[in-house]
Amino acid sequence: MKVRLLDIAHARSGDKGDTANVGLIALTPAWYPVLVRHVTQERVARHFAGQITGDVVRFELPNLHALNFLLHGALDGGGTFSLKTDAQGKVYSTALLRLVLDVPDDEARAAGLPEA
Amino acid sequence: MTGFTSAFTLLSPQGADMSGEQGGADRIVRVASGQGFWGDWLEAPRRQVEGGQVDYLMLDYLAEVTMSILQKQKERDPRMGYARDFIGAMESVFEAVAHRGVKVIANAGGVNPGACATAVLEAATKHGYRGKIRIGVVSGDDILDRLDELLAAGHELRNMDTNEPLSTIREHVLSANAYIGSTPIVQALEQGANVVVTGRSTDTALTMAPLRHEFGWADDDWDRLAAGIIAGHILECGAQSSGGNCLHDWRNIPDLANVGYPIAEAKADGTFVITKHPGTGGRVSVPSVTEQLVYEMGDPHAYITPDVVADFTSIRVAEDGENRVRVHGITGAHPTPFLKVSIAYRAGYKAVGSLVYAWPDAMEKAQLADRVLRERLANLGLHFDQILSEFVGANATHGALAGDGHDAPEVQWRIGVRGTDRAAVERFTREIVPLVLNGPPTVTGFAGGRPKVEEIVAYWPALLDKRAVTTSVSILE
Numbered sequence: 001m002k003v004r005l006l007d008i009a010h011a012r013s014g015d016k017g018d019t020a021n022v023g024l025i026a027l028t029p030a031w032y033p034v035l036v037r038h039v040t041q042e043r044v045a046r047h048f049a050g051q052i053t054g055d056v057v058r059f060e061l062p063n064l065h066a067l068n069f070l071l072h073g074a075l076d077g078g079g080t081f082s083l084k085t086d087a088q089g090k091v092y093s094t095a096l097l098r099l100v101l102d103v104p105d106d107e108a109r110a111a112g113l114p115e116a
Numbered sequence: 117m118t119g120f121t122s123a124f125t126l127l128s129p130q131g132a133d134m135s136g137e138q139g140g141a142d143r144i145v146r147v148a149s150g151q152g153f154w155g156d157w158l159e160a161p162r163r164q165v166e167g168g169q170v171d172y173l174m175l176d177y178l179a180e181v182t183m184s185i186l187q188k189q190k191e192r193d194p195r196m197g198y199a200r201d202f203i204g205a206m207e208s209v210f211e212a213v214a215h216r217g218v219k220v221i222a223n224a225g226g227v228n229p230g231a232c233a234t235a236v237l238e239a240a241t242k243h244g245y246r247g248k249i250r251i252g253v254v255s256g257d258d259i260l261d262r263l264d265e266l267l268a269a270g271h272e273l274r275n276m277d278t279n280e281p282l283s284t285i286r287e288h289v290l291s292a293n294a295y296i297g298s299t300p301i302v303q304a305l306e307q308g309a310n311v312v313v314t315g316r317s318t319d320t321a322l323t324m325a326p327l328r329h330e331f332g333w334a335d336d337d338w339d340r341l342a343a344g345i346i347a348g349h350i351l352e353c354g355a356q357s358s359g360g361n362c363l364h365d366w367r368n369i370p371d372l373a374n375v376g377y378p379i380a381e382a383k384a385d386g387t388f389v390i391t392k393h394p395g396t397g398g399r400v401s402v403p404s405v406t407e408q409l410v411y412e413m414g415d416p417h418a419y420i421t422p423d424v425v426a427d428f429t430s431i432r433v434a435e436d437g438e439n440r441v442r443v444h445g446i447t448g449a450h451p452t453p454f455l456k457v458s459i460a461y462r463a464g465y466k467a468v469g470s471l472v473y474a475w476p477d478a479m480e481k482a483q484l485a486d487r488v489l490r491e492r493l494a495n496l497g498l499h500f501d502q503i504l505s506e507f508v509g510a511n512a513t514h515g516a517l518a519g520d521g522h523d524a525p526e527v528q529w530r531i532g533v534r535g536t537d538r539a540a541v542e543r544f545t546r547e548i549v550p551l552v553l554n555g556p557p558t559v560t561g562f563a564g565g566r567p568k569v570e571e572i573v574a575y576w577p578a579l580l581d582k583r584a585v586t587t588s589v590s591i592l593e
Contacts, residue, residue: 010364010403014412017277017577023410025403027364051515059416061429063445064406068413076504079575080181083468083504083532085512093363095514 001108002116003101009035011093018078019054020089022096025066032065034111038101044069047099069096141384145330147323147347148379150209151175151222152354154182154199160354160377161205165212167393170379172326173212175205175222176319176352183316184460184573186226187291197228198235206236206311207243213310214248221301221322225315227291229253233313233592249593252304254314256587259457259580260292266584273457273578282578288461290573294580295456297422298344299335300587301325307591316458318421320348323380331384335423342426342448343386345419350390350408350443351378357390357408359398364407371397376439387444389436400439409433422455422582424448454579463574464501465541468532469548470508472561479510479521481556482529488555489531492547500535500544528561534572541569 005024008031013022024039026032045056054072061068075089076082086092100116108115148170150161154177164173177199190197202224212218225232233253240249259266263286266273273282282289293316302325304312314322324344327333333340350357358378359369376396382388392400409431413419416428425448432445473481486505493503506512508528510521521527533544545566552562 010407012361012363012407012411016412016414017575019277021410021413023407023413025364025406025410047517051517059413061410061416061431063429063432064409066406066410068410068416070414076502080184080572081463081534081574083466083502083534085506085508085530091513095517098514098517 001103001105001113003103003108003113004116005039005099005101006094006097007114007116009097011097013089013091013093013096015075015078015089018073018075020071020074020092022069022071022092023066024069024096025064029065030111031113032062034103034107034113035067036060038103039067039099043099044096047096048074144381144383145172145327146170146379146381147172147174147326147351149174149176149351149354149377151177151201151205152352152356153177153179154201156354158201158204162208163396164377164379164393165209165216165218167376167396170218171330173209173218173220174322174351175202175220175224176322176354177202177222177224178226178316178319180458180575183227183291183293183458184575186228187460188573190227191290195231198226198232199224202232203235203239207239210240210243210245210249214245219305219310219312219326221312221326223314223317223319223322225253225313227258227293227315229255229313229315236311236313237592247593249311250309251592252301252307252309252312253590253592254296254300254304254312254317254587255590256300256585257293257296257314257316258291259294259585260289263289263292266580269584271580271584273459273580276577276579282459282576285461285576288463289459290462291460293458294585295422295458296585296587297321298325298328299423300589302329304589304591305329307589309591319352320345320421321423323348323351324423327382336450338424338448338450339446340386341424343388343446344382345421345424345426345448346409346428346431346443346446347380347382347388349419350405351380353408353411354378355398356411357405358392358400359404362399362404362407364403369399373397386446387442389440389442391440400441402433402435402441405433405441405443420452422451424451453582455582455585457578457580459576459578460573461576463572464534464536465538465569466532466534466572467541467545467567467569468530469545469567470528470530470561471548471551471559472526472528473556474526474558474560475524478524478527478558479507481558482507482527484556485529485551485559486531489547489551493544496543496547498540498543499537500533500540502534504532506530538569545569
């Protein structure tokens with residue numbers, strides 16, 4: 001089943017130098033394991049392929065039902081160097097939420113995920 | 117290391133058991149956030165001291181880029197270099213500070229805390245509060261004049277991102293400040309300051325310091341210090357934890373016009389509740405607080421500050437009534453032997469200009485304009501380190517993920533250049549507007565004329581042995 005990340009999570013993003021971070025938070029605690037299983041470091045790196053020059057690193061925050069992604073080389077140099085509109089990575093949050101997941105039907109039904 | 121003393125062993129922690137004389141374990145200290153950056157809502161500080169009881173007003177003015185801006189201002193006028201909004205903020209809260217015991221803690225000092233404190237005192241005098249305002253000025257974070265001495269002593273100040281040594285840009289350095297922690301702020305409060313002005317204190321120390329002072333937390337009470345830091349992280353961006361810029365359920369967040377800024381109600385045990393004043397707009401909820409917790413996060417296991425390393429994976433949050441979120445369970449660990457240093461240096465020039473292309477075929481016209489301009493820049497023989505084009509309305513923020521901009525009702529073509537040759541950047545700024553008459557059709561949005569050339573003051577993060585930095589506190593009244 002296709003599931004839009006936008007329908008099962010919210011997010012906020014920011015910067016540290018040339019790295020953007022995206023904190024991805026499950027809309028309900030029951031959907032956090034879905035994020036852990038499907039929104040992997042590799043999947044996110046594929047999503048942003050061509051838009052960032054460095055690696056993607058993922059951290060888990062189970063208490064907050066959240067994942068934190070570091071997107072290295074995402075900000076065209078970052079800070080005052082960057083010529084980008086979003087030089088501080090403020091809207092990488094919803095760029096990640098564009099991701100559409102392929103979740104096995106039984107898993108999606110068991111978790112009560114909304115279909116895209 | 118001759119001549120260097122440790123600032124972080126000077127503090128003698130207050131007695132461990134102060135709960136009796138200070139109201140017991142249930143005593144609550146309220147720290148209110150009144151500014152999240154320089155440029156934040158001018159109304160917020162006054163609303164925080166008038167909307168209900170608060171003990172401390174925390175005002176965060178500094179971001180990484182802010183220090184560079186302040187440094188440029190200080191170069192033009194040696195009495196400048198601090199966040200001037202702070203003077204107006206103080207004027208709006210003098211009454212509460214002078215007569216209701218509210219204390220203000222602000223990193224408004226920027227690269228000139230002494231001048232900032234002097235300006236506050238002048239304002240206090242003008243408004244009849246002289247004698248009621250006791251300002252603690254924290255200094256020692258500014259290491260600009262000591263850079264060569266530090267380099268000679270073997271501190272390489274390598275860039276944390278690129279690992280290059282500072283010597284590669286030494287002659288371009290404009291400012292250099294160590295991020296200092298809560299200790300000198302606590303010292304200022306111990307000396308009876310009711311306004312504390314710092315330079316490059318960490319944002320989180322502005323909240324943690326008053327809690328450490330009030331509750332007498334020992335300087336190795338890692339869990340409580342970490343709790344204070346996390347309270348600070350939630351408060352440091354103003355309304356961003358109380359409904360502002362909140363993606364979760366954004367349509368239904370009430371009354372943003374009247375948004376309440378966050379307040380931490382903290383207890384001696386290191387637990388706290390995030391709330392806001394009654395009758396204000398916005399929303400304090402688990403989602404709104406969690407969005408702020410993950411903001412600008414690196415490795416959540418190790419949120420490094422000068423005082424403590426906080427573990428964000430330990431945080432537990434729970435709803436505690438309407439617009440109240442209880443935060444508990446926080447753990448921390450021994451800090452590192454380093455302070456982070458923020459160095460600003462001249463790094464060339466940039467300019468960004470834009471034009472707006474209208475339907476039909478807005479994107480194709482904007483792309484044609486972009487090709488035409490790039491060809492003209494090349495024909496003029498201009499060289500840049502970088503040229504970046506974005507198409508606002510199509511792909512400026514989400515890139516290729518947003519599609520190709522086909523059939524957009526309008527597209528803002530935005531083009532910027534960066535380079536070390538100022539004349540080339542200057543010439544670029546003159547090449548955009550002519551396209552209105554000599555480029556693709558249905559173009560508008562040029563009323564701003566030629567864009568300005570900006571000098572780039574870039575940011576160089578580095579680490580420095582803590583023992584190389586000595587902070588001090590002076591009192592002005």
